[in-house]
Amino acid sequence: MAVLVIADHDNASLKDSTHKTVTAALALSSDVDILVAGSGAKAVAEAAGKIAGVRKVLLAESDSLGQGLAEAVTAVVVPLMSGYDAVLTPATSQGKNISPRIAAKLDVAQISEIVEVVDGSTFVRPIYAGNALETVQSSDAKKVITVRATAFTAAGEGGSASVESIGAGDGAPKTKFIDQQLVKSARPELAGAKIVVSGGRAMGSAEEFQRVIDPLADKLGAAIGASRAAVDAGYAPNDYQVGQTGKVVAPELYVAIGISGAIQHLAGMKDSKIIVAINKDADAPIFQVADFGLVADYKTAVPELMDALTAAGK
Template identity: 65%
Template sequence: MTVLVLADHDNKALGAATLNAVTAATELGGDVHVLVAGNGCAAVADEAAKVAGVAKVLLAEDAMYADALAENMAALIVSLADSYDVILAAATTSGKNILPRVAALLDVAQISEIVEVVSPDTFVRPIYAGNAMATVQSSDAKKVITVRSTNFAAAAATGGSASVEAASAAADTGLSTFVGAELSKSERPELTSAKIVISGGRGMQSGDNFHLLEKVADKLGAAVGASRAAVDAGFVPNDYQVGQTGKVVAPQLYIAVGISGAIQHLAGMKDSKVIVAINKDEEAPIFQVADYGLVADLFKALPELDEALG
């Protein structure tokens, strides 16, 4: 069996989720190859070659891959698919965008967000917003899989000595064009890789009140997240959202402030090692999953926490 892992990167550095995807790939058995597609990304390929467990890195450099447009990326992967039994990627924004197109072009079923490899053809994945786990078996000749990175340990970033080979670019599909990107910049850790996350919900009442969370986050070295209710209310941008339709996180510490604990939100954070909830409603569902709960007015509790942290 040979597995192709799609690397997540920004043309400068390998995305952390790729290391988790490599671990899942090694559990399938056989050789693990990593595809690095981009423009001016040779350094990323060299970085991928050092990852433990990787046997080969394929480097596809072309201007059409600079922005990882899903249509062109899918065409590239399909052009390489004959050599692979499994095509796998982390369930990041990029992976979720590209791999369903690959599965459709190959006419196979995608197996989404696996959390465990049982055997080369059997996997465990969450259903019903993570309230149940389904064990699924695939008879497809080629398997297309996305991996929930928080459920797999990261492969060692060093220790490997894979070869780097050039891969030919596929024809431009002409189906999409990159227009521009509006990226938010922050000195805080990336939400999906932070060891501490503090999130606010509808109880924050306004976007301006998120500065209370940000002050605490800066002292803890934490990332700031939000519930879907807070995002839908316009308090914070979409990239803050933690939940089934947002980002899935599993930090060492998750602090939920003014979040009631809807199933949609719990699906994105209940694997956190320690969960702390602050809510003035003692009947809030969030307290059922919290390790520590504080029934208090967040507008009093957050300034007190900020002061206590110095």
């Protein structure tokens, strides 16, 4: 059984989610290759080749691949699948965009957001906003799988896989790239951050959100997250949303401030290693998953926390 992993990257650097997807792939087979589809992405391919357990790296380059068009990536992947039994992508926005198209072209059912590999045809995935796990078995000859990267440890370094350049496919003749608007920040990327500080609707306004959350995140070197309620209210941009319809994170430390803990939000962060919750409602559901909970008004608690961090030399 041979497995192809589609690398998650920005044409300049390889994302940690690729390492974690390789771990899932190695649970399926020892024959794991990585596809780097992009533009000017040779350095990414070389980095992918250093992941332990990878057999070889396939590098496909074109302008349309560099722009991440799903149609262009699919045109590369589908012909390659004659030599693979499964293709895995991280369950990122890009992976969720690419995988359904590949599955449709191969006429198979996609297996979404797996958190465990039981065997070559059996997988475990969350359902009902993560409140239950289901075991699914596929009889399809080709498996198209998205991987919830937070459920797997990252594959180590030390590999020496060769990099092989391949054709870039037929591109995306019916699709035109118009523009993209990226949120640029000096803070860590939310999905891969080791520390996340999130704010909820209790902030009351975008100005209050920034006044409270930003300094604490800067103090901890953390990424900033938000509940769906805070995003819907306009307190934070969509890129900050953590939850079932946002980003799924599993940092070493997750600090939830003024977040009640609706099921939708818990689905995106309850796998965090340590969860700290600050909420003045003692009955808030967030305390059911928190490792440390403080029943207090954030307007008092956060300044005290900032003072304590300063006193500790942070």
